[in-house]
Amino acid sequence: MSQTTIKPPASILFIFGGSGDLNQRKLAPALFNLFIDNWMPEKFAVIGLGRTEYSNDKFRNHLFDGIQEFSRRKGESNDKWAGFSEHVSYLQMDASDPEAYHKMSDVVKQYEEEWGVHANVIFYLAVAPQLVPDIATKLGALKWCKDSQTVRIVVEKPFGHDLKSARELNSLLNSIFTEDQIYRIDHYLGKETVQNILALRFANALFEPIWNRNYIDHIQITAAETVGVEDRGGYYEQSGALRDMVQNHILQLLCMIAMEAPVNFDANEIRNKKTDVLNAIRPISRDQVHEYAVRGQYSHGWMKGTKVQAYRQEKSVNPKSNTETFAAAKFFIDNWRWQGVPIYVRTGKFMHQKSTIISIEFKQAPHYAFPQEAADSFRPNRLTISIQPEMDIRLRFQAKRPGQSMTLNPVDMIFSYKDAYDGHEPEAYETLLLDVMEGNPTQFMRADQVEAGWKVVMPIIEAWEARPPVDFPNYAPDSWGPEDAEALIARDGHNWVSLPIKP
Numbered sequence: 149m150s151q152t153t154i155k156p157p158a159s160i161l162f163i164f165g166g167s168g169d170l171n172q173r174k175l176a177p178a179l180f181n182l183f184i185d186n187w188m189p190e191k192f193a194v195i196g197l198g199r200t201e202y203s204n205d206k207f208r209n210h211l212f213d214g215i216q217e218f219s220r221r222k223g224e225s226n227d228k229w230a231g232f233s234e235h236v237s238y239l240q241m242d243a244s245d246p247e248a249y250h251k252m253s254d255v256v257k258q259y260e261e262e263w264g265v266h267a268n269v270i271f272y273l274a275v276a277p278q279l280v281p282d283i284a285t286k287l288g289a290l291k292w293c294k295d296s297q298t299v300r301i302v303v304e305k306p307f308g309h310d311l312k313s314a315r316e317l318n319s320l321l322n323s324i325f326t327e328d329q330i331y332r333i334d335h336y337l338g339k340e341t342v343q344n345i346l347a348l349r350f351a352n353a354l355f356e357p358i359w360n361r362n363y364i365d366h367i368q369i370t371a372a373e374t375v376g377v378e379d380r381g382g383y384y385e386q387s388g389a390l391r392d393m394v395q396n397h398i399l400q401l402l403c404m405i406a407m408e409a410p411v412n413f414d415a416n417e418i419r420n421k422k423t424d425v426l427n428a429i430r431p432i433s434r435d436q437v438h439e440y441a442v443r444g445q446y447s448h449g450w451m452k453g454t455k456v457q458a459y460r461q462e463k464s465v466n467p468k469s470n471t472e473t474f475a476a477a478k479f480f481i482d483n484w485r486w487q488g489v490p491i492y493v494r495t496g497k498f499m500h501q502k503s504t505i506i507s508i509e510f511k512q513a514p515h516y517a518f519p520q521e522a523a524d525s526f527r528p529n530r531l532t533i534s535i536q537p538e539m540d541i542r543l544r545f546q547a548k549r550p551g552q553s554m555t556l557n558p559v560d561m562i563f564s565y566k567d568a569y570d571g572h573e574p575e576a577y578e579t580l581l582l583d584v585m586e587g588n589p590t591q592f593m594r595a596d597q598v599e600a601g602w603k604v605v606m607p608i609i610e611a612w613e614a615r616p617p618v619d620f621p622n623y624a625p626d627s628w629g630p631e632d633a634e635a636l637i638a639r640d641g642h643n644w645v646s647l648p649i650k651p
């Protein structure tokens with residue numbers, strides 16, 4: 149979330165995993181879009197690193213292919229690529245070789261001499277998590293990496309495998325870099341619609357008085373995907389839906405909805421307020437997990453007319469795998485504002501519809517003076533924040549249907565990005581990469597935030613690992629997950645918001 153309109157200072161970005169999927173799919177398109185939109189520094193260099201052999205030209209072509217396929221601007225013609233690609237190069241190196249890091253020192257020296265400035269140096273670790281400790285340690289051995297003003301390290305998810313490993317990784321990184329130098333990325337925090345939650349809540353006086361247990365009945369967060377695990381079975385087997393989506397993205401959405409008002413936009417102020425929420429989430433004891441959480445795994449079936457295989461048949465997946473591809477949970481926040489308000493979350497692969505949505509369900513009106521026949525379709529107010537793919541905010545309220553009788557029906561007041569703006573919202577990685585170059589860590593995860601997130605999910609993980617599921621696979625592709633997920637919320641007299649949203 150850039151807070152200035154000034155371009156960032158001269159920056160050298162080293163992308164470990166330059167030859168990998170994330171760079172081709174997300175990072176390079178994001179940097180190119182920043183360049184097109186005139187946000188890149190006047191002086192910058194992007195250096196991809198990897199063992200694969202590439203000439204500079206071949207590497208540039210590889211990135212250009214990714215842009216053609218994955219950029220939000222794909223299909224648009226512009227003449228900017230040649231200008232951008234002059235800043236891009238490739239350095240073949242094995243990250244396990246300590247000598248190779250001196251080549252990076254030479255690159256920095258060369259650019260700084262050429263530019264005549266002391267530049268930001270950003271190490272983006274777009275590599276498998278197992279490589280992170282070794283790379284960080286080797287970077288730490290380069291004396292100039294201690295410059296906390298200009299040197300930054302970006303660490304991709306997953307950040308640890310559990311609380312213990314996350315703590316170990318934090319402790320290692322904090323022994324090498326200052327906390328200000330470490331940017332733990334959660335790309336959901338870079339999404340426009342997620343950032344807008346802060347504007348909605350804290351730039352308007354309207355919502356705050358009703359944003360609490362007195363008016364809100366319950367909250368739902370859904371992050372549903374229509375894809376399966378695709379070719380990421382190897383990673384996903386070790387992860388599952390809870391680690392992949394709930395520990396990070398969903399809990400961060402929950403923080404944005406539930407946090408107290410910040411005093412200012414200082415990075416630590418925002419992060420303190422979010423961490424307070426995570427620390428206030430009521431611990432679920434292992435014995436209670438079956439009442440508070442549901443897991444699922446997809447079977448084979450049909451997805452929008454296409455035959456798809458079961459999770460257990462996916463590439464690099466154990467045919468007897470107990471990894472969950474769906475997770476739902478109920479949380480409570482034990483503080484003054486949210487006491488007694490249940491927060492239901494769910495996420496899954498091969499769901500019926502792609503949708504990330506937050507639904508705030510308000511309480512019933514305290515007295516209902518209308519005749520009974522008017523009340524048939526009476527439903528309480530609801531505020532829905534659609535994060536993606538739809539991008540809108542809707543407030544549902546009751547209206548009188550035109551006619552001679554008093555008949556009520558729910559209608560929506562809608563703010564849609566598509567209608568209000570020109571539809572060229574930056575992608576999350578654009579926003580976050582710009583933040584890194586500007587040195588603004590507000591939308592990145594601090595060490596204690598990551599650990600607090602792990603603390604919330606650990607009892608569920610431990611209970612699930614201790615008791616393997618007996619009914620996997622337990623949901624069909626193109627559905628809304630296992631029946632138990634319906635029961636989780638129905639027990640409290642609610643239903644999951646039905647998608648697509650209708651009043």
Ligand SMILES: NC(=O)C1=CN([C@@H]2O[C@H](COP(=O)(O)OP(=O)(O)OC[C@H]3O[C@@H](n4cnc5c(N)ncnc54)[C@H](OP(=O)(O)O)[C@@H]3O)[C@@H](O)[C@H]2O)C=CC1
Binds near residue numbers: 170171197241306383
């Ligand atoms: N892909 C995505 O959409 C997303 C990925 N992520 C995260 O990003 C990270 C990278 O993922 P992804 O790009 O998909 O993975 P890939 O497997 O596509 O890429 C891994 C990269 O690591 C490099 N690498 C591996 N070993 C070495 C080594 N010894 N020395 C130098 N480079 C090495 C590989 O380069 P080479 O083989 O050339 O050595 C390759 O560029 C992971 O943590 C993942 O969880 C997060 C969100 C989304």
Ligand SMILES: O=C1O[C@H](COP(=O)(O)O)[C@@H](O)[C@H](O)[C@H]1O
Binds near residue numbers: 305373
């Ligand atoms: O981090 C991840 O997120 C994606 C979903 O991201 P989105 O921006 O498309 O909502 C998910 O598919 C992936 O499994 C997970 O690792």
